[in-house]
Amino acid sequence: MPDPFPEAEFQQRCAHAQAAMARAGVTALLLTGEADVRYFSGFLTRFWESPTRPWFLVIPAMGKPVAVIPGIGAELMGATWVEDIRTWAAPDYEDDGVSLLGETLREVTGPGDRIGVPMGRETQLRMPLGDWSRLCAALADREMVDATAIIQAQQQVKSPAEIVLIRDICAIAGRAFDRVPQIAVPGVTLAQLFRRFQMALLEEGADWVPYLAGGAGPGGYGDVISPACDVPLARGDLVMLDTGAMRQGYFCDFDRNWALGEAAAEVMEANRILFDATEAGFAAARVGATMADLYHAMAGVIAAAGDAGAGGRLGHGLGMRLTDPPSIVPADQTVLVPGMVLTLEPALQMGVGRMMVHEEDIVITAGGAEWLTPRGPRELPVLEWDA
Amino acid sequence: MPDPFPEAEFQQRCAHAQAAMARAGVTALLLTGEADVRYFSGFLTRFWESPTRPWFLVIPAMGKPVAVIPGIGAELMGATWVEDIRTWAAPDYEDDGVSLLGETLREVTGPGDRIGVPMGRETQLRMPLGDWSRLCAALADREMVDATAIIQAQQQVKSPAEIVLIRDICAIAGRAFDRVPQIAVPGVTLAQLFRRFQMALLEEGADWVPYLAGGAGPGGYGDVISPACDVPLARGDLVMLDTGAMRQGYFCDFDRNWALGEAAAEVMEANRILFDATEAGFAAARVGATMADLYHAMAGVIAAAGDAGAGGRLGHGLGMRLTDPPSIVPADQTVLVPGMVLTLEPALQMGVGRMMVHEEDIVITAGGAEWLTPRGPRELPVLEWDA
Numbered sequence: 001m002p003d004p005f006p007e008a009e010f011q012q013r014c015a016h017a018q019a020a021m022a023r024a025g026v027t028a029l030l031l032t033g034e035a036d037v038r039y040f041s042g043f044l045t046r047f048w049e050s051p052t053r054p055w056f057l058v059i060p061a062m063g064k065p066v067a068v069i070p071g072i073g074a075e076l077m078g079a080t081w082v083e084d085i086r087t088w089a090a091p092d093y094e095d096d097g098v099s100l101l102g103e104t105l106r107e108v109t110g111p112g113d114r115i116g117v118p119m120g121r122e123t124q125l126r127m128p129l130g131d132w133s134r135l136c137a138a139l140a141d142r143e144m145v146d147a148t149a150i151i152q153a154q155q156q157v158k159s160p161a162e163i164v165l166i167r168d169i170c171a172i173a174g175r176a177f178d179r180v181p182q183i184a185v186p187g188v189t190l191a192q193l194f195r196r197f198q199m200a201l202l203e204e205g206a207d208w209v210p211y212l213a214g215g216a217g218p219g220g221y222g223d224v225i226s227p228a229c230d231v232p233l234a235r236g237d238l239v240m241l242d243t244g245a246m247r248q249g250y251f252c253d254f255d256r257n258w259a260l261g262e263a264a265a266e267v268m269e270a271n272r273i274l275f276d277a278t279e280a281g282f283a284a285a286r287v288g289a290t291m292a293d294l295y296h297a298m299a300g301v302i303a304a305a306g307d308a309g310a311g312g313r314l315g316h317g318l319g320m321r322l323t324d325p326p327s328i329v330p331a332d333q334t335v336l337v338p339g340m341v342l343t344l345e346p347a348l349q350m351g352v353g354r355m356m357v358h359e360e361d362i363v364i365t366a367g368g369a370e371w372l373t374p375r376g377p378r379e380l381p382v383l384e385w386d387a
Numbered sequence: 388m389p390d391p392f393p394e395a396e397f398q399q400r401c402a403h404a405q406a407a408m409a410r411a412g413v414t415a416l417l418l419t420g421e422a423d424v425r426y427f428s429g430f431l432t433r434f435w436e437s438p439t440r441p442w443f444l445v446i447p448a449m450g451k452p453v454a455v456i457p458g459i460g461a462e463l464m465g466a467t468w469v470e471d472i473r474t475w476a477a478p479d480y481e482d483d484g485v486s487l488l489g490e491t492l493r494e495v496t497g498p499g500d501r502i503g504v505p506m507g508r509e510t511q512l513r514m515p516l517g518d519w520s521r522l523c524a525a526l527a528d529r530e531m532v533d534a535t536a537i538i539q540a541q542q543q544v545k546s547p548a549e550i551v552l553i554r555d556i557c558a559i560a561g562r563a564f565d566r567v568p569q570i571a572v573p574g575v576t577l578a579q580l581f582r583r584f585q586m587a588l589l590e591e592g593a594d595w596v597p598y599l600a601g602g603a604g605p606g607g608y609g610d611v612i613s614p615a616c617d618v619p620l621a622r623g624d625l626v627m628l629d630t631g632a633m634r635q636g637y638f639c640d641f642d643r644n645w646a647l648g649e650a651a652a653e654v655m656e657a658n659r660i661l662f663d664a665t666e667a668g669f670a671a672a673r674v675g676a677t678m679a680d681l682y683h684a685m686a687g688v689i690a691a692a693g694d695a696g697a698g699g700r701l702g703h704g705l706g707m708r709l710t711d712p713p714s715i716v717p718a719d720q721t722v723l724v725p726g727m728v729l730t731l732e733p734a735l736q737m738g739v740g741r742m743m744v745h746e747e748d749i750v751i752t753a754g755g756a757e758w759l760t761p762r763g764p765r766e767l768p769v770l771e772w773d774a
Contacts, residue, residue, distance in 0.1 A: 044614055045600070045612045045613060045614060046597075046598050046599060046600060046612075046614065047598075047600060047612035049597050049598040049631060049709045050598075050708075050709045050710040051509050051510075051511065051708055051709075051710065052509050052703065052710045052712075052714070071699065072610070072611070072612060072699055073610075073612060075609050075610040075613075075740075076610055076612055076613050089699065090699075091508065091509075091700065091714050091716065092718075093508070093716070093718040093719070094718075096508060117516065118516075119515055119516035119517040119520075120515055120517055121478065121480070121483060121515060122438055122439050122478075122515070123438075123515050123516070124438065124511065124512070124513050124514065124515065124516075125511070125512060125516050126511050127511065128506055128507055128508060128509070128510050128511065129504070129505075129506035129510070129511075129512050129519075129533075130506040130507055130533060130535075132516075133506075146516075146517060148517075191594070194594070195589045195590070195592075195593075195594070196589075198585075198589050198595065198596075199586045199589050199590065202582045202583075202585050202586050202589075203582070203586065205582075206582075207578070207581070207582070207614065207615075208585065208596065208599065209585075209595065209596070210433075210436050210597070211433050211434075211436040211437075212433060212595065213432070213433060213434060222462050223459070223460075223462040223463055224459070225432045225433075225434035225459060225460060225463055226432060226462075226463050227431055227432060227433065227594065228594075244436060312458065312459055312476065313478065316439065321437075321438055322436045322437045322438075323437040323438065323439045325439075327439070327478050329478065329480070331479075331480040331481075332480070353462075
């Protein structure tokens with residue numbers, strides 16, 4: 001896959017981070033996670049699925065990133081804008097890249113310097129904890145500090161080129177959702193629906209489907225994270241599919257609901273309430289508003305309808321990961337700026353084991369929010385069901 | 388999806404770990420990774436794709452595991468054999484489960500006790516590093532120790548029920564590979580081949596396709612981890628697809644090669660050498676042999692053919708992860724026992740940017756190795772190509 005970005009995109013990302021590093025007194029960044037490494041290098045591979053090997057990217061105070069990676073990735077990293085690529089033969093049972101990484105970090109920092117590593121909310125260190133301890137010991141005269149704020153503040157504002165990609169995968173998934181009425185037919189199990197919907201996503205142009213969840217049950221589903229079961233779909237079921245499909249390394253994350261054959265008035269009304277809540281979130285999503293404002297706008301519609309809601313957050317950032325910071329929760333005071341891509345994800349608890357969730361994706365622009373997803377309907381679609 | 392295992396499977400896994408913990412003087416295990424949590428609980432969801440929320444499973448010295456998880460997972464965890472499920476409303480910006488986890492670990496351990504956490508090769512801590520520091524501080528009178536040996540020694544020997552699932556997904560992928568000659572036709576790009584092959588995997592019964600890599604190039608491909616590009620397949624290309632498809636939470640990991648229209652004698656011969664190397668690995672894979680023995684058996688065939696090989700490891704464990712320990716490398720002295728599932732993955736470097744890789748999956752039994760994958764052919768398949 002040719003890189004969807006010109007080199008200037010990576011130059012800008014790197015320069016932006018280096019300016020923030022300078023302000024924070026951080027001389028180098030150490031990145032170990034898939035999205036962080038890809039964000040600054042363009043290194044796109046599904047090989048991260050294998051937990052065997054660690055991968056490191058070092059952002060120095062000036063200049064291009066330095067890759068410290070297993071030899072198996074040299075060819076692919078060599079096709080990116082990164083020039084300084086240092087490899088070892090992983091897995092190495094004696095020293096799995098730790099010395100090479102330590103030398104690299106010593107080279108781009110001095111004694112007393114601060115090295116930034118993401119340590120905060122929604123981050124993970126993708127290297128063995130034992131190797132991390134060895135690295136810290138080897139760099140005892142440097143200081144390891146939390147770089148979460150530097151990375152996340154930058155990544156949550158998408159460039160125009162990134163937004164094009166997210167818009168693209170949202171359109172692809174929208175076309176796949178449009179085909180569900182032809183797939184969700186009598187005799188089909190939820191597991192089969194999951195498979196055929198993933199096939200539709202691929203056929204419409206998704207590169208792969210890292211995430212699919214959903215549910216089906218009489219008048220509502222129990223949760224939104226379960227895998228599919230082999231129980232046949234049935235008349236009266238409320239069915240939901242929620243996908244994080246990917247195109248050129250960028251995600252969509254939205255869902256759709258359908259009733260099979262019939263729907264109780266309560267279920268039809270739940271769909272309208274969630275539609276209206278999403279509209280309220282969209283209207284509130286203006287430059288200068290906070291994530292908390294979006295929460296209250298959506299929660300207010302749900303409360304006005306006399307429902308307590310299903311709890312939890314009502315949306316989140318989106319981009320190279322299925323879910324990115326910030327979160328639409330009362331505690332999040334992040335101020336919206338142009339370029340942020342968010343999901344709006346209100347939920348209703350209609351009874352024990354019976355919930356409904358809506359989800360759409362938007363981008364913040366100077367003039368307000370724009371839909372990235374084809375908007376779902378206010379009237380719940382009731383599919384024909386002649387079993 | 389109904390759990391593919393009876394509760395007795397989880398009882399045995401837990402009892403086995405608890406016996407090893409007792410021998411190692413470890414009072415509790417703290418697990419944070421998808422496969423480790425699922426191995427002891429049965430908690431299967433694709434929701435791990437979202438990095439927002441941490442998930443914790445605590446294995447006490449006796450009794451069932453204790454789940455400390457975000458509320459969004461309560462319904463699904465409640466369907467497993469785990470009874471003690473403690474939840475918090477994640478994401479919580481003040482305390483994202485750390486206090487709840489700390490209290491739980493204090494409850495099942497005493498002062499001076501050792502708490503085991505995987506810290507070694509091929510492990511990662513799936514929680515923010517900052518939260519890990521806070522947890523360690525809250526448990527300063529306990530000792531955090533590396534539990535990698537306990538976990539990995541157990542997990543690398545699969546139960547009969549696990550082997551059934553791996554055999555199943557290998558058969559599914561085998562049927563999908565059989566359909567590639569109908570897909571890899573003139574006018575198709577590698578990206579389209581990737582999409583259509585994933586569709587074939589789903590149609591044949593895979594639940595999802597977490598991993599697909601491959602390559603295509605004149606007489607060989609450049610590497611084995613790249614995503615697909617939009618360049619059309621061409622006569623003379625050597626094409627390879629390598630998939631980690633999943634069924635009920637278990638992976639296959641194997642590949643197939645095809646020549647399009649024609650193949651040089653050197654390429655045909657490379658296929659025979661790699662076939663023979665895999666045969667040698669299979670023959671060497673007997674109870675009591677070491678992973679190093681498998682390495683030398685395969686590397687010996689490649690060296691005897693006058694080729695230096697492509698370097699790197701020649702296979703690995705397989706199961707709930709695309710790649711599991713141990714590795715087929717000279718340094719690995721792991722002794723084969725019945726129940727181990729391995730890939731045999733020899734590679735040849737035929738020229739600059741031109742390699743070939745074979746991969747098959749096997750299980751070790753008392754009587755020797757058994758193929759889990761339908762065996763690839765010694766004669767490289769040359770597909771008709773009338774462009």
